[in-house]
Amino acid sequence: MGSKPVIDVLNLSKRYADFQLQINNLKINEGSIVGLVGENGSGKSTFLNLLLNQIKSEIGNVKIFGLDYVKDENQIKLNLGVILEQNYFPNSFSVQQIEKMLQKIYSRWDKKLYHNLIDEFDLPTNKPISNFSRGMLVKLNFAATLSHHPRLLIADEATSGLDPIIRKEILSLLKEYVSDNQMTVLLSSHILSDLEQVADYFVFIKNGNILLKGGRSELLNHYTIKTEITSLPLKNIKYKLCQDNLVQYLVDVSQERVGYKDYASLEEILLFLVKGVRMDEGTSL
Numbered sequence: 001m002g003s004k005p006v007i008d009v010l011n012l013s014k015r016y017a018d019f020q021l022q023i024n025n026l027k028i029n030e031g032s033i034v035g036l037v038g039e040n041g042s043g044k045s046t047f048l049n050l051l052l053n054q055i056k057s058e059i060g061n062v063k064i065f066g067l068d069y070v071k072d073e074n075q076i077k078l079n080l081g082v083i084l085e086q087n088y089f090p091n092s093f094s095v096q097q098i099e100k101m102l103q104k105i106y107s108r109w110d111k112k113l114y115h116n117l118i119d120e121f122d123l124p125t126n127k128p129i130s131n132f133s134r135g136m137l138v139k140l141n142f143a144a145t146l147s148h149h150p151r152l153l154i155a156d157e158a159t160s161g162l163d164p165i166i167r168k169e170i171l172s173l174l175k176e177y178v179s180d181n182q183m184t185v186l187l188s189s190h191i192l193s194d195l196e197q198v199a200d201y202f203v204f205i206k207n208g209n210i211l212l213k214g215g216r217s218e219l220l221n222h223y224t225i226k227t228e229i230t231s232l233p234l235k236n237i238k239y240k241l242c243q244d245n246l247v248q249y250l251v252d253v254s255q256e257r258v259g260y261k262d263y264a265s266l267e268e269i270l271l272f273l274v275k276g277v278r279m280d281e282g283t284s285l
């Protein structure tokens with residue numbers, strides 16, 4: 001593990017007419033896969049764009065690899081891999097021409113890895129990528145990005161619109177790559193089951209603020225959902241959700257000595273966070 005966090009955010013604030021992002025403190029250490037979770041409009045892309053220096057904050061401080069964009073933008077960018085929803089290579093280029101372009105930019109370009117990934121993904125090497133399907137383009141983006149060995153990979157909705165088989169293929173490759181290399185990944189996705197499959201750490205955003213963050217075992221083996229809570233200590237009842245004439249509670253069962261059978265999934269936790277009411281915010285049972 002490196003001594004400095006790969007991402008270090010302090011008092012970051014960005015204001016739009018109807019929206020404010022405020023991230024007070026977030027540190028992400030080397031070698032982890034972090035899932036960024038939040039409903040539409042919660043601020044995920046705004047946050048990622050601030051991390052990528054695509055937009056500027058009013059106040060606050062972002063350090064990537066302990067470096068500052070003002071002084072060390074080039075060094076940060078050479079060690080950063082970015083995968084967004086759209087394709088950013090010229091449409092007329094082939095897999096081979098893309099390699100020629102990227103190997104001039106990145107000193108750590110790994111020809112062998114690129115060709116292995118292209119083979120593994122079964123992509124044609126001579127055809128212009130304008131002929132590629134969405135799934136093929138995403139695979140190409142992953143192959144091209146991993147092959148310059150970024151220390152940090154930021155992916156914003158990179159696998160959205162893909163079928164489950166391709167998503168699984170890409171995510172297992174990513175997990176394997178991260179465990180073999182010292183890379184950190186920040187992944188935003190609406191498909192929470194995907195994040196549940198790969199992420200070691202989760203950050204939940206709501207209305208521009210971090211509502212909850214925590215490691216996999218902390219979150220996924222922590223809560224259960226109950227409808228009957230009269231016998232439970234009040235401090236363990238975290239959220240209340242009223243939906244379809246049903247009242248449910250998200251209950252912290254992490255202190256129970258025996259393992260639980262029905263832990264809440266990431267998707268269920270998110271539903272309580274987004275649509276439910278926090279029990280220490282003054283709601284009554």
Ligand SMILES: Nc1ncnc2c1ncn2[C@@H]1O[C@H](COP(=O)(O)OP(=O)(O)OP(=O)(O)O)[C@@H](O)[C@H]1O
Nearest residue numbers: 016017018019038039040041042043044045046047
């Ligand atoms: N350039 C902009 N000008 C004004 N408002 C903006 C701008 N970009 C984003 N916003 C607003 O900021 C809020 C957060 O948007 P953002 O795209 O970060 O959310 P998100 O969590 O990535 O959403 P989604 O999951 O739908 O992609 C929204 O209310 C959006 O309208």
